[in-house]
Amino acid sequence: DQQVKQNSPSLSVQEGRISILNCDYTNSMFDYFLWYKKYPAEGPTFLISISSIKDKNEDGRFTVFLNKSAKHLSLHIVPSQPGDSAVYFCAATGYSTLTFGKGTMLLVSP
Amino acid sequence: DSGVTQTPKHLITATGQRVTLRCSPRSGDLSVYWYQQSLDQGLQFLIQYYNGEERAKGNILERFSAQQFPDLHSELNLSSLELGDSALYFCASSLGTSGSWEQYFGPGTRLTVT
Numbered sequence: 001d002q003q004v005k006q007n008s009p010s011l012s013v014q015e016g017r018i019s020i021l022n023c024d025y026t027n028s029m030f031d032y033f034l035w036y037k038k039y040p041a042e043g044p045t046f047l048i049s050i051s052s053i054k055d056k057n058e059d060g061r062f063t064v065f066l067n068k069s070a071k072h073l074s075l076h077i078v079p080s081q082p083g084d085s086a087v088y089f090c091a092a093t094g095y096s097t098l099t100f101g102k103g104t105m106l107l108v109s110p
Numbered sequence: 111d112s113g114v115t116q117t118p119k120h121l122i123t124a125t126g127q128r129v130t131l132r133c134s135p136r137s138g139d140l141s142v143y144w145y146q147q148s149l150d151q152g153l154q155f156l157i158q159y160y161n162g163e164e165r166a167k168g169n170i171l172e173r174f175s176a177q178q179f180p181d182l183h184s185e186l187n188l189s190s191l192e193l194g195d196s197a198l199y200f201c202a203s204s205l206g207t208s209g210s211w212e213q214y215f216g217p218g219t220r221l222t223v224t
Contacts, residue, residue: 043215102152
């Protein structure tokens, strides 16, 4: 039973455009959400997070939106750059452990 | 560089064998987490230790065990290895206190069981 779902295994975007990565969750106890980026042969790197008391959090080119009623969050990258090409994992927690989605591979082409 | 170190980087061993993976957390972090990433799978949480004590358990097989030592480094022991145990094993660390949910990951150990 997947509690955190990333339904798009991959996404291709052109440089300069917006990348939107989506994530759905089923557990109502989750109240903190995170996005990680992973390059091949490296460990995941923390990118941005959001608490359930907010609906938006921005950090430079990265913005995370949270829709609690829909149990949905999304990561927007604007503008997308070739260096953003990586696998993006959504994660959620209600206590101390993180539950991860299976990831979305983003490819940003020049 | 996350500050989390893992050794070895690669490990190749035969079925039935036992291996030990090692992790040193970021300076100041008290919690260590172990994850398994198999092909086409997300990060599966295995186990968490906080300041030497087991805090949470996930999908960890009985053949696997872990511990955290007084200097806060952690080891994951995998025994009676099977082909299906081939995967990337990540260690992560965090402060471990309420509200500090961000975990910082090491580079991983790639285990190949032949």
